[in-house]
Amino acid sequence: MSAKEKKSIYKPKPVSGFPEWTPEVRMIEQQWLDHIRRTFESYGFCSIETPSVEELDVIRAKGGDGGADVDKEVYVLERLHKEEGDKDARLALHFDQTVPLARYTAQHFDKLVFPFKRYQMQRVWRGERPQAGRFREFTQCDIDVINVDTLPLHFDAEMPAIIWETLSSLPGMEKENIQIRVSNRKILMGFLKTLGITDSKDILSITRNVDKIEKQGQEELRCTLVSIIKHTPALAPLSTIDLIMELVKIKATSSEFSGLLHDFIVRNDVIARSISDEAIQNFKEGIEELAFVMDQLSHLPEGAVVADLSIVRGLDYYTGTVYETVFLDDPGYGSICSGGRYDDLASSYIHKALPGVGISIGFSRLFARMLDNSAFETKRKSPADIFVVLPNEERRALANETAQTLRKRGFNVETSHGGKLKRQLAYAEKKGIPYVWFPPFEDGLDHEIKNMDTGEQIHADPATWTI
């Protein structure tokens, strides 16, 4: 054994939950990200990026009862060798893009033009225990519109329209049957209060079970309702359960929605049952808003967007419209794109009401699923359109000039580093480069180009040749 062979070797291995792709897969990921960016920009959304970190206090400032849940997932940074007296604020990697957006909007408030339409496509981190299919580092693609004081409801309709356009035209997604499901939290919230369910813990357990209805079926929800009714004697037991179950099962296209809801209200005499004017008002407002949003989306293909009253979203900051997006053939995979409207984005930072509406593509989850399903052709391992052969060392300058001429005309061109012609061609083939260019091997000959797919080889001029 030689000294070299004895040297200890550290076998590199993937870090669980931190995905990484080979060049050919990365090329498709780039196509996807470009496509998403292009679509977002085509609607006038501007890009922002925020640092990967926020102060830990900012991460925790997030309202609602999310705090405890969030804590478990947060990665904090430590300098490996801290110096004495190091009094920097603790920094943590952001776990979503909404918390940084709130801080950003407040911090740069005076420099932003409202309504502020921004997109953000960055990595986020969640330090969960590693498990199959869960990422600890992943990319999200978010769009949000934020305004001061009030935000027109049209934006609630713009979000799913953009997402539909984006997702349905992603390369490789053409055959997938996806559906955006929309609801409005005011409907279920108002309805529960209308029926007399007012305890916030009860409401939370109902919404959590409604949220999971597709994954775990209706039984859990029914059991929760039964137990709530047990300790709330004022409720009319059976009809309450049936009514709630009936409501959350409503799924409707834009043309059906208003009729269905009207029928539900009349048939069940909902207005008369109501024990709270405010609650019924809320309920009706939610229905009107959702009807408006659905109406604005009626130009999309049948089934692209449905009103689905089981959609409530787990996060407490949503106050109106909520969205989820599923594969119709595999709804158990969960939502690949979710969001909603919130009344007050940055109340921890600024004495202004900043209502907004946003939606987020879970890019990495979506991409990884398509990859697992072999949805992509991964032949090309290089962005090069053309590989320029090196006839011999004396003709290197000619090969370089040829490549440069083609580059100036917009082609991506790799020049050969030399070697036997057969090996040069094998290299182009292995990289999946679609065209091979042959500069003249002797004076007086023409340039030639070979189509690697068809094998066809023709005379060509680098100044004029086109694909």
Added chain:
Amino acid sequence: MSAKEKKSIYKPKPVSGFPEWTPEVRMIEQQWLDHIRRTFESYGFCSIETPSVEELDVIRAKGGDGGADVDKEVYVLERLHKEEGDKDARLALHFDQTVPLARYTAQHFDKLVFPFKRYQMQRVWRGERPQAGRFREFTQCDIDVINVDTLPLHFDAEMPAIIWETLSSLPGMEKENIQIRVSNRKILMGFLKTLGITDSKDILSITRNVDKIEKQGQEELRCTLVSIIKHTPALAPLSTIDLIMELVKIKATSSEFSGLLHDFIVRNDVIARSISDEAIQNFKEGIEELAFVMDQLSHLPEGAVVADLSIVRGLDYYTGTVYETVFLDDPGYGSICSGGRYDDLASSYIHKALPGVGISIGFSRLFARMLDNSAFETKRKSPADIFVVLPNEERRALANETAQTLRKRGFNVETSHGGKLKRQLAYAEKKGIPYVWFPPFEDGLDHEIKNMDTGEQIHADPATWTI
């Protein structure tokens, strides 16, 4: 004071060392990143991205005596609430893209095609003490070519050619006077040994002072040489110092280089002085390699690239060609793009020689400098080319259709959310959107479009109008 006003407010502030831009600056940053990516791809480099983290052992596996220096800058991750028995490997944010590249190349070795030409544009992190102008999170744009066993020297010339093309054509950089300085470490190393300076500590202190010659002048280097000569009686004192000083002051264009070096060797009788055949061989090899690289770059504009024998780079893993890039008007700002050739990229992981050559644009430093110098016009706060006015609520469908027609033709289009016409126009103006589209306000009228720069307003058809 109302309850709302009394609520405590957390004033958001920037985290020192973690830059973040307003939308108009981000737009230019995107232009820059797109431009760099496009140029890299035009030479056939493929993109890879690696996770933000590596196992701490991998980060530390980096050879040479870099370990201690590196440790100070490394950020390790901790889950905020670790669970009992949590035995995950410690993870650290990468502080460059070379360490991850080495691990990546070894890990995916069987799936890569060599020579492996990759670019990588990602954030890296260095947990230094915060100081003005130093970033703790920043973006680097790297290209590297790696091969198995040997790597042709042509690639050493391709690197500065690509970098010259990239940097000189970045929007806003047109007027900057930048220069790429190239050397070959074998020249200085061989020369020192030729003269009898063989102690590795001595060599290290000389190279460190040569490396800083532009920042701190020649005196430090001279003092170092004096002290080395004191403890190395075999050296001929004065001539040694003068010779080294003369060598590292050599700066030459491609046409001058060979002549100058030949003159230096002959005039100083270098060959005869040499006390080591191996050293003089190394010295000559370095000169030949550098002459070859310079010759291959002779097509670039005068002064774009110079051979500069004071360039040595601090990092030990470079073994041949080395690069730096400076603003000629402000060389003290330091290098904005550096790199070099290394013989053995991944010897910690794999029993194969993987020589490579690479160069890295310090994107954030460069961009921040241009921003400080107000090099950019930041009028546009939105990617939208066209803002479509909403004539009135009844014509919203028409406005949306108009926008969609324009989008399908490749324009970025924002539709107005409504309100008084004057305010709609003010909004477009504030966002710096160059064109405003007026759908007909009544049946029978034409569409019109206004150029916001010139004020010109003309009739137009959304299906055919062009800028």
